[in-house]
Amino acid sequence: MLAKVNESLDSLDDLISRIKEFSSDIGAILIFIGVVRGQAKTxxxxxxxxxxAHETLAPRVLEKVLRRVISKYGIIDAIAEHKIGRVPVGEDIMYVLVASRHREEGFAALKDLVDSIKHEVPIWKKEVTEQRSYWVEGEKVDP
Amino acid sequence: MKGCKVEVRFYAKFKEELGLALIQLELEEANFRSFLKALRERIGEKSAILFRDDTQLRDDVLIAINEQIVGDVKHPEVTLNNGAIIDIMPLPSGG
Structure with missing residues (x-):
C-alpha cells in the first residue's frame, strides 16, 4: 500500500511494478489517471x-481511505498518489491503482477509492481560467 | 470551568477570504461552544463565511481538533485542551 500527496507523482510504470510485486495472486490491475481538463464546468x-492540501492530515486520511477500501472489497493491494501545487492542462493529477484477484471487485474498489479521495482527503483545488480564478466547492457526502 | 488558549489555522478558501492563516484565541471556557463564540467575535463582519447563525458553523466547514477530523461531531460541550490546534477547512475538492 502506498499513499502519497506530493508536488510530483511517481512514474506509473514504477507504481505498476511495485503493486505487481506484492502478490502472485494478482489477476487484475486497474488504474485511474486524473488529468487536468481544458474546459471548466462553466x-x-x-x-x-x-x-x-493539509500537509499532515491529507496523507494520513488518504492512507485511512486505502485501508478501508482494501478491507471492504477484499482486494490485494492499492496505491494512491495525488499531486499538489500548480498543474497545467493535460497533466496528470492523481494515480489510483488497485490490484485484485478478479476484475469485478477491482472495478468496484477503484470507483469507491476515487470517490472517497475526492470527498474525504483534505486537498483543495483552485481553477484558473482565462477570465478568473476560483476555489472549486467540495460536496458534502453523508457517511 | 477554566478557560484556555487555542491555536486556529485556516486553509484554502477560508484562509483567502478571511485573510487569516493562523490566530490564537483565548477562551472563557475550555469547550467548543466557547471556541465558536471567540472565533465569531474575532472574525466580526466576515463571520457569515464560516457561520450559519450565532452559534453554528456552516455545513461546508470541516473541523479538525489536534489533527483529528471531527466531522459532524461539533458538540458545544466537547472539551478543548490548553494549546489545542483547531483547523478550519473547506470540504475537500481534490481529484
Missing part, C-alpha cells in the same frame, strides 16, 4: 489548476 477555458 465552459471557460482552463489555464491550470492549483492544489493545496
Amino acid at each position: 465552459g471557460e477555458r482552463v489555464l491550470h489548476l492549483e492544489y493545496t
Whole structure:
C-alpha cells in the first residue's frame, strides 16, 4: 500500500511494478489517471489548476481511505498518489491503482477509492481560467 | 470551568477570504461552544463565511481538533485542551 500527496507523482510504470510485486495472486490491475481538463464546468477555458492540501492530515486520511477500501472489497493491494501545487492542462493529477484477484471487485474498489479521495482527503483545488480564478466547492457526502 | 488558549489555522478558501492563516484565541471556557463564540467575535463582519447563525458553523466547514477530523461531531460541550490546534477547512475538492 502506498499513499502519497506530493508536488510530483511517481512514474506509473514504477507504481505498476511495485503493486505487481506484492502478490502472485494478482489477476487484475486497474488504474485511474486524473488529468487536468481544458474546459471548466462553466465552459471557460482552463489555464491550470492549483492544489493545496493539509500537509499532515491529507496523507494520513488518504492512507485511512486505502485501508478501508482494501478491507471492504477484499482486494490485494492499492496505491494512491495525488499531486499538489500548480498543474497545467493535460497533466496528470492523481494515480489510483488497485490490484485484485478478479476484475469485478477491482472495478468496484477503484470507483469507491476515487470517490472517497475526492470527498474525504483534505486537498483543495483552485481553477484558473482565462477570465478568473476560483476555489472549486467540495460536496458534502453523508457517511 | 477554566478557560484556555487555542491555536486556529485556516486553509484554502477560508484562509483567502478571511485573510487569516493562523490566530490564537483565548477562551472563557475550555469547550467548543466557547471556541465558536471567540472565533465569531474575532472574525466580526466576515463571520457569515464560516457561520450559519450565532452559534453554528456552516455545513461546508470541516473541523479538525489536534489533527483529528471531527466531522459532524461539533458538540458545544466537547472539551478543548490548553494549546489545542483547531483547523478550519473547506470540504475537500481534490481529484
